[in-house]
Amino acid sequence: MKLELTEEQQMIQALAREFAEKEVQPVAGRLDQEARFPHETVKRMGELGFLGIAVPEAYGGAGADPVAYVLALEEIAKVCASHAVIMSVNNSLYCDPVLKYGTEDQRRKFLTPFASGQKIGCFALTEPQAGSDASNQHTLAVPDGSRYVLNGRKAFVTNGREAAAALVVAQTDAAKGRHGISAFLVEKGTPGFLVPKVEDKLGIRASDTAEFVFEDCRVPAENRLGSEGMGFKIAMSSLDGGRIGIAAQALGIAAGAFERSVAYAKERKAFGVPIGQHQMVQWMLADMATAIDAARLLVWRAATLKGAGQPFGVEASMAKLFASEMAMKVTTDAIQVHGGYGYIKEFQVERYFRDAKITQIYEGTSQIQKLVIARHLLGTQ
Amino acid sequence: MKIVVAVKQVPDTATQVKIGADSKGIDPAGITWIVSPYDEFAVEEALRVKEKRGDGEVVVVTLGPERAKEALRTCLAMGADRAIHLNDPAWEAADSLAVSRALAAVIRQEGPQLVFFGRQAIDDDMGAVSTQVAEFLGWPCASWIMEETVAADASSVRVARQVEGGLEIFDIPLPCVLSAQKGLNEPRYPTLKGIMGAKKKEIRDVKAADLGLGADGPRLSVVALEGLPPRPPGRILSGEPAAAAKELVRSLREDAKAI
Numbered sequence: 001m002k003l004e005l006t007e008e009q010q011m012i013q014a015l016a017r018e019f020a021e022k023e024v025q026p027v028a029g030r031l032d033q034e035a036r037f038p039h040e041t042v043k044r045m046g047e048l049g050f051l052g053i054a055v056p057e058a059y060g061g062a063g064a065d066p067v068a069y070v071l072a073l074e075e076i077a078k079v080c081a082s083h084a085v086i087m088s089v090n091n092s093l094y095c096d097p098v099l100k101y102g103t104e105d106q107r108r109k110f111l112t113p114f115a116s117g118q119k120i121g122c123f124a125l126t127e128p129q130a131g132s133d134a135s136n137q138h139t140l141a142v143p144d145g146s147r148y149v150l151n152g153r154k155a156f157v158t159n160g161r162e163a164a165a166a167l168v169v170a171q172t173d174a175a176k177g178r179h180g181i182s183a184f185l186v187e188k189g190t191p192g193f194l195v196p197k198v199e200d201k202l203g204i205r206a207s208d209t210a211e212f213v214f215e216d217c218r219v220p221a222e223n224r225l226g227s228e229g230m231g232f233k234i235a236m237s238s239l240d241g242g243r244i245g246i247a248a249q250a251l252g253i254a255a256g257a258f259e260r261s262v263a264y265a266k267e268r269k270a271f272g273v274p275i276g277q278h279q280m281v282q283w284m285l286a287d288m289a290t291a292i293d294a295a296r297l298l299v300w301r302a303a304t305l306k307g308a309g310q311p312f313g314v315e316a317s318m319a320k321l322f323a324s325e326m327a328m329k330v331t332t333d334a335i336q337v338h339g340g341y342g343y344i345k346e347f348q349v350e351r352y353f354r355d356a357k358i359t360q361i362y363e364g365t366s367q368i369q370k371l372v373i374a375r376h377l378l379g380t381q
Numbered sequence: 382m383k384i385v386v387a388v389k390q391v392p393d394t395a396t397q398v399k400i401g402a403d404s405k406g407i408d409p410a411g412i413t414w415i416v417s418p419y420d421e422f423a424v425e426e427a428l429r430v431k432e433k434r435g436d437g438e439v440v441v442v443t444l445g446p447e448r449a450k451e452a453l454r455t456c457l458a459m460g461a462d463r464a465i466h467l468n469d470p471a472w473e474a475a476d477s478l479a480v481s482r483a484l485a486a487v488i489r490q491e492g493p494q495l496v497f498f499g500r501q502a503i504d505d506d507m508g509a510v511s512t513q514v515a516e517f518l519g520w521p522c523a524s525w526i527m528e529e530t531v532a533a534d535a536s537s538v539r540v541a542r543q544v545e546g547g548l549e550i551f552d553i554p555l556p557c558v559l560s561a562q563k564g565l566n567e568p569r570y571p572t573l574k575g576i577m578g579a580k581k582k583e584i585r586d587v588k589a590a591d592l593g594l595g596a597d598g599p600r601l602s603v604v605a606l607e608g609l610p611p612r613p614p615g616r617i618l619s620g621e622p623a624a625a626a627k628e629l630v631r632s633l634r635e636d637a638k639a640i
Contacts, residue, residue: 008576008577011458011571011576011579012573015570015571015573018570019570047572048570048572049572057574057577062574062576062577063577064573064577068573
C-alpha cells in the first residue's frame, strides 16, 4: 500500500489552500451572515480550474483526477463550506454525469462552458415528497413530437438560482416506476422553468438552495441525457460520486474547525496556563485529530478507487457517513474548546458547526448511507 | 522575444529556520520550499511581456539541488515554456559569484533579449547575483524595477526603478538584465490546467562541464551563522493611568530616545 500524493496533487492542494486563505477567508464570514452568493470568488474558482477538476481538457476541464478533487475540496471547505458545495455540485452532480452519459453534442453545449467555470450547473432530483424516497418522482415528462413537456416541482436544488442549466430527473413512464425515470438537461430561461423560491438556511448560507417549478416546460428531445428509463441510474451513479465530494467537504469543515481550535488552545489562558495544557482540552483535540485523519483516509480511498475506474459506491457511502458524523462531532467540540467565545460569530467556529449539519443530510442522509452499506454487506437490494 | 527568468528555491516565509549542526548552514528538516517571492514577480513580468507581444518564449532557470525542480515546475505551471536546471554536485558549495558565472554561461547559450531576476532571494538576502550576471555578460542592468515597457521594435525597454521618494526612469537597450521589486505586478496563481501541463514541459539538466566551467572553489565562505540574541523582556508600567502615561512618555523620550 502506498499513501503518497503525486507532485501534481500536492501542487493542486497547495493552490487550493493559497486561494482559499487569500481570497475566500477574508469574505467567508460576511457572506454567511448576509447569505450572499460569492459571484467573484466562484468566477475565480472557474478560471483556476476548480469547477471541472476531473473533466478532460478537451471539454474545458483541468484533466486532473478524483484525488486532486477531494484535496482541493478539503482545502476550500476548511475556509468556507459554501464555496465547497458550489464546487462539489458543479463537479460531481452536473459535469460528471454529462461527461459520462452525454452525447458529443451535449458535452459541447452542456459540459464545456460548465467545466471551465463560465457557467455553473445544478442537479434537480429531490421533490417535496421524494427525498430519501428518491424514486417516488412526481415530476412528469411527457413526449410531444420532438419535445418533452415537463410538469412538476423540485426542492432543495443547490446552485439552483445561479445555475445556467439543470440536470432534471422526471418520470417518463409512471407505470414502470424507477425504470420509467429519465434525465434531462434543461436550460434556464426555457419557458415554463420557474425558480419561485430560494431557501433561508441554517448553514452553507452563501450557497443558494432553490425550488424549481416546471409548468408545461417544453424541453427538446435531444436534451435527454441517456436513454429513456435510464434517469434513476444516472441520478444514483452521480450521487455515488457526489458523496465523495460531500465527504471531502465534511472533512474540510472539521479540519478547519480543528485548526482554529488548536490555535485557540495555544493562546487562550485559564488557571494561569494556555488551555491546551489542560488534559480535558488535550483529550478533545486528540480525539478530533484522530477522527479527522480516519475520515481523510476513507475519503482518499473512495477517490482513489473512482480514479482507478473501480467500483466505489460503498466506499463513498462509508466515507460520507463517517466524515459527516465526524464533522458534526468535531465542530461541536470545537465550540466547546472555544467556550463562550465559540458561541460568538466573531470566532467563526459557530459557522463551521452550522455548516456541518447539512453534510449529514444532503446527497443521502446518514441513515440512507447505512442502508446502502448494509445492503452491500447482505447482498440485498 | 526570448526571455530568461532566474529563480531560486528558498524556505517558505512561514518556516522557523534553525541553524544546522555545523553552524554554517540551516537545518533543512521540515522545511517547505517555495519560489522566492521576488522571483515570482520576475516570472509574472516575463509572462506579461510575452502575452502583450503575442509571441516569444519564457525560459526559467535555477541552480540548486534536485529538489529545486519543484520550483521550476511551479514556474512552468504559472505558464513558463521550459526550464533549465543547473544541477551538479560541483555547485554544492557555490557562492554568489560561482552561481552568477554559471547563470551567465547558460544565458549566453540561450541568447535571450531580456533577463529577469527577483531583486534578492529571501533566504540569504545577498541580492548580488543579478548585477554580477549582468557584469559577466557585459549587459546593462536595472535593479528593483517597479515598471517596464518593452519598445514595440524590441530594441529597448523603458523601466522605472524605485528610489527614495519617487521613480527613476531609464531607457535601456536590449539585451539587458532587470531585477523585480515588489509592486511590479501581482503574480498569478498557477491554474489547474497549468499544473497538469507542467509535467509535459521540458526541464533540461545542465552540468558544469556542459557550460565549460570547472570546479573553482568559492571565493566567499561562511564562517558561522549566529542566532539573534534573545529579545529583552518588556516592561509593564503599573499604577494610576495618568502617572503611568507620564512615566511612559518620560521613558520613551529619555531611556529609549524614541520620541
